[in-house]
Amino acid sequence: MPELPEVETVCRGLAPHLEGHRIARVTIRRRDLRQPIARGFSGQIEGRLVSLVERRAKYILLHLADGGVVIWHLGMSGRAQVLDAARTKQAKPAKHDHVVLLTDEGKSVVFNDPRRFGLMVLATESGLAEHPLLKRLGPEPLSDAFAAAALMAALASRQGAVKTAIMDQSVVAGMGNIYASESLFRAAISPKRKASTVRGGRASKLVAAIREVFREAIIAGGSTLRDHRRPDGDIGRFQNAFQVYGRDGAACPGCDCNPAKSGGIRKISQAGRATFYCPRRQH
DNA sequence: ACGCCCACCTGGAGGC
DNA sequence: TGCCTCCAGGTGGGCG
Numbered sequence: 001m002p003e004l005p006e007v008e009t010v011c012r013g014l015a016p017h018l019e020g021h022r023i024a025r026v027t028i029r030r031r032d033l034r035q036p037i038a039r040g041f042s043g044q045i046e047g048r049l050v051s052l053v054e055r056r057a058k059y060i061l062l063h064l065a066d067g068g069v070v071i072w073h074l075g076m077s078g079r080a081q082v083l084d085a086a087r088t089k090q091a092k093p094a095k096h097d098h099v100v101l102l103t104d105e106g107k108s109v110v111f112n113d114p115r116r117f118g119l120m121v122l123a124t125e126s127g128l129a130e131h132p133l134l135k136r137l138g139p140e141p142l143s144d145a146f147a148a149a150a151l152m153a154a155l156a157s158r159q160g161a162v163k164t165a166i167m168d169q170s171v172v173a174g175m176g177n178i179y180a181s182e183s184l185f186r187a188a189i190s191p192k193r194k195a196s197t198v199r200g201g202r203a204s205k206l207v208a209a210i211r212e213v214f215r216e217a218i219i220a221g222g223s224t225l226r227d228h229r230r231p232d233g234d235i236g237r238f239q240n241a242f243q244v245y246g247r248d249g250a251a252c253p254g255c256d257c258n259p260a261k262s263g264g265i266r267k268i269s270q271a272g273r274a275t276f277y278c279p280r281r282q283h
Numbered sequence: 284a285c286g287c288c289c290a291c292c293t294g295g296a297g298g299c
Numbered sequence: 300t301g302c303c304t305c306c307a308g309g310t311g312g313g314c315g
Contacts, residue, residue, distance in 0.1 A: 003308060034291075034310075058309075076309055077293075096293085115292045117309060160286060169310085176308055225308065226295080271287065274307090 002074045004174030005217035013231030015053040025102040035119040057173035075117025081110045082231040137173045148204040155195040163191035181276045183210045185244045190282040244276040252278035
């Protein structure tokens with residue numbers, strides 16, 4: 001499920017309930033996620049103060065005041081839900097609720113993940129940048145480090161398709177399958193174009209398109225196809241703004257190509273993932 | 284080093 | 300209703 005905008009939305013929803021608060025108790029109902037939750041995890045978290053909630057790529061980082069960091073990934077189907085004190089008291093765990101963080105205000109933060117592709121591990125603040133999960137991540141697309149020159153350099157040696165390349169987390173941190181198609185559409189670049197040929201004006205357009213799509217999607221609270229929810233339970237709205245994703249057979253919103261006359265949005269498969277694009281508009 | 288294929292896991296949708 | 304197949308927003312290991 002979650003790509004950069006969804007994870008950003010989750011972080012912003014969690015922050016008011018966690019920052020400046022202590023984690024009073026940790027309940028683990030299943031440890032066998034993508035990486036197993038370590039035996040000592042609860043003991044190392046309980047009683048500690050959360051100083052900052054932030055996102056890096058598709059990871060949620062819960063910084064603890066005394067030097068630890070919880071690295072949390074939602075996988076494909078993960079959700080983070082905040083329950084207020086009253087609901088925490090009466091709530092019985094739902095199916096696939098794997099971890100519950102109880103705060104000093106009596107609220108709970110619940111990690112629910114049916115497919116268990118997510119993970120939650122404890123790292124140290126000092127070793128964070130070199131952590132195996134984080135050390136190969138590329139620049140944050142909404143930061144100044146993500147510029148046309150940097151993107152060009154990252155793509156220069158790549159012989160494969162640009163769509164597959166920008167989904168590599170070392171190229172664009174936080175990119176995922178939906179926003180890759182949407183960004184390439186906005187930049188009018190074919191997803192099949194060889195990555196190394198995205199240079200100059202095309203690279204600049206792609207950088208701008210990626211930034212624009214992510215910014216708009218964050219404002220919309222992300223995209224809800226099935227699983228994504230804000231921590232308060234609300235769904236995102238950006239799925240209503242998709243221009244190509246999931247719209248194969250429809251007319252392209254950027255040109256007048258008629259689906260009945262072999263125009264319209266096409267669906268293809270690249271590296272095993274669905275890609276949507278308009279062959280008339282994107283080159 | 285890169286690129287492709289697959290596995291990991293559950294559940295929803297659609298066909299018969 | 301039930302069974303079967305396919306598909307899904309991510310990641311990384313194995314292989315060529």
